[in-house]
Amino acid sequence: MTVSPDSPSDLTRRTVLRRAAAAGLLATPAAGFLAACGDDGSTDGATGEKTKDNPFGVAKDKGLEVAGFDGGFGKDYFEFNKTKFSGKYGKAEVKYSKLILTDYQPRFYGGNPPDVLNNSSPETIPVGNLVKGDQLVDLTELLNSDSYDEPGKKVKDTLVAGTVESGLHDGKPYTLNYAYSIYAHWYNQTLFDKEGWKAPKTWAEFTTLAEAAKAKGIAAYTFQGIHSWYIHNVVNEWIWKVGGKSAIVAIDHLEPNAWKSEAVKGAVEHLAEMVGKGWVQAGAAGLDHTTTQQAVIDGKALFIWCGSWLEGEMAKTIGNAKLSVAAPWDITTADKAKFGTIHAAPGEGFVVPKKAKNTAGGLEFLRMMLSKESARKFAELTKSLPVVKGAADGLTISSALTSASKAAAEAPEVITWFYEGWYPTLQKAVGTQATELMAGRITPAQFMDEVQKAADAVAKDDKITKQKRTDA
Template sequence: MTAFVAGPGAGLLSACATAGTGGEPAPAPSITASADARNPFGVDAKKPLEVVIFSGGYGDAYARELHQELYKKAFPGVTIEHNATQQIGTQLRPRFVAGDVPDVLNNSGPESMDLAALAAEGHLADLAPLFDAPSIDDPAKRVRDTITPAVIDNAKIDGKDLVLNYTVSHRALWYNAALFASMGWAVPTTWAEFTALGEQAKKEGIALFAYPGQKGPYYQLWNLLYTAAKIGGNQVIIDIDNLAEGAWNAEPVKQAVTAWVEIQAKYGEKSYFGLDHTQTQVKHLRNEVLFYPVGSWIENEMAKDKPDDFEYAIAPIPDVTAADAMPYGAIQVGVGENFVVGAKGENPQGGLEYLRIMLSKEGARGFTERTKNLTVVNGAAEGLDLPAGLMSAARAQDSAGANIITEARFEGWYKELFDYGTAQTNAVMAGRITPERFCADLQEKADAIKDDASVPKQTRSR
């Protein structure tokens, strides 16, 4: 899945600073790279390592069969405890409170942990030594010079490099190219064409659009945000991330929410609000839905259910107005699927080395082979036979050129705001509140967080 998906709100670890200590959280240990390029963090080869993986769209075989085997090859005889779950928060929150934390955590899924809260409690190891360490493939290069720069931009919490986002994802509207070809339909480029296609699809008994209302409203929250950026430019999202005054009440946000609420009312299916993401995605595979707002992990996630005549392809958001700030073809490309190292774990040095192995070409290429998703490691997927959906996303990215919709970061910075936004997304899409009320409610929540001195504030300029 992706790095910053929804889960319980802020205050997840409010007890951690005082549980059993009564004082401030202990500072995270500093780890300085050694002169040994083969073991830059001074890993104790006999020390066990614990890895927790979110077993969602990517599964967990890539960790068990690839990354952990590479770690064992580097440190023969080492013991690795592997845990896979879809309930990250439920299983890990009590452990963090008790101080019993894993060395590596793939923090993803609907129960992902609040990274800002983890950072505030000193639970996240500094990844600067990782980024400055020699690359496994070319020790003359630092790790940071072998990955897309967006990784470094998105690694920071309170100015520190604390998070590794491992995958490159494309979030847009996904459809069945084979169905479109058989029906003679063209991918709509304007909102008028989009609604006209909705009328045609309705005659065929097909919903124009759907998203998972029960467990995946954040898919649609992303879609609302990236539509707003299409209309008003990336500054719309930057202002939201920076808790800028009136950011949620900006006209492009209202226009985006209104447009999608109307699509849902006219061409959606209300019964889908009770479905989870897998159930909705199966309906998509059955051609009961034309467009589904999700990221490029969808193809691997649904590989076992996908019929042979279904061909995943990506469609940019159609022009909503005649004066959209970003042209048709603008697409959101971001880094996601975050990994952190437990600063208070038993083996943070091993955790850093595990991530360094993940960022090797062997580790990254093998991940792409197993999951059919790209990583942030430059050139790691060259020559691979990629599936149709991923090729479609790559072509869309090439066509977009510089017109890339920026990734919203408040979902990792202010999880309480993001969680509230997902709940309000279902409310507005179901018609329980108006678009104006949605924007006003989100603005009120953002302002409350901005005024809360206990919440660390983050800023971005681009």
């Protein structure tokens, strides 16, 4: 079956939750999602007896294969849940990948996918394509099942607001997003305390700080150059900051010349200003994520944009550095979004392939992951928030986690966009052109021209299903 590469895909860790206010979400951090059914509403691959304790009818000793992404959250939480599943149902195996698309898309085509897939990496499989090809289990049965360790509660009722919505495709749940990520600019609080610096709230304050850092041979800014997804997020956040929600809604809806608005112009001109004034780490456009993230830890750069997995990802080299969150500072003196507005979302998506050998086991593995015990272990191991309500309550395991939670809880508004999941080629164009801009190879006007061409191509392509925000 041939499908467009721009078919709507899931909202992974790199996308945004729909309506949830950060304060409400973080008051009770949570995780959740739905589970698999066959076309008749029954679970595929269920050969064991269905009971209250085994709602999907998992057969013992059938074996389970989990495809895990070996990224910022690491492997330990997979191993915890593998042991948990194996103790009840027999051997489970986790195979780790750095590029999910490359390693696992061929297995969908071959009809032998894993039982659970962590569809999160620099190259993910577009969920829209899988849904059109009838390759994924609708997770409704999981959502409606009993919580693994909270008697009297259904799985869906244990999840933070916005989690279910973030995994919907054409109104049905196909993705379980497991981590609640706070996205922002991060800085080394240890360095700032030493120098007597404070995170800026305005562009003028950032300018003063950038010049002070430059005088000491420190770059004010860096980014994960060879992974363009990171800088595309900065562009979107700054567009929202300057133009408010309406500027991003116009982009999501492919409105004519949405990428040539004053909000886009203000955002990219300020990014270009950083380059022109020598505030960006030299050569960052050609460096990878760990190298540039380490530059902040080592005091060679002040700020880098990343998700709240940053501390866990850099745990082996972080030393005595303490990482803190800076919400997007005011870009202009007339920004429509208030200071403190932040980008936060459920992410780190999991799916259950419909043609897997043990879909019942795949659903049960996710139900176990959504237990409060497993979600709390995820927080302890990764220093990141899960989507299960209350799972991380009382944990004081990380200055970065504390800082991120506080920033999101105090946010007057939560930044969201959807085109990234709906139209992957447009997202790629934004990232590519933003990288070129940050390398000083194109101008803001050229950025807007090239990205608008990409948006127009998507808008004119009748093979691509067009989507609309429900919160516009």
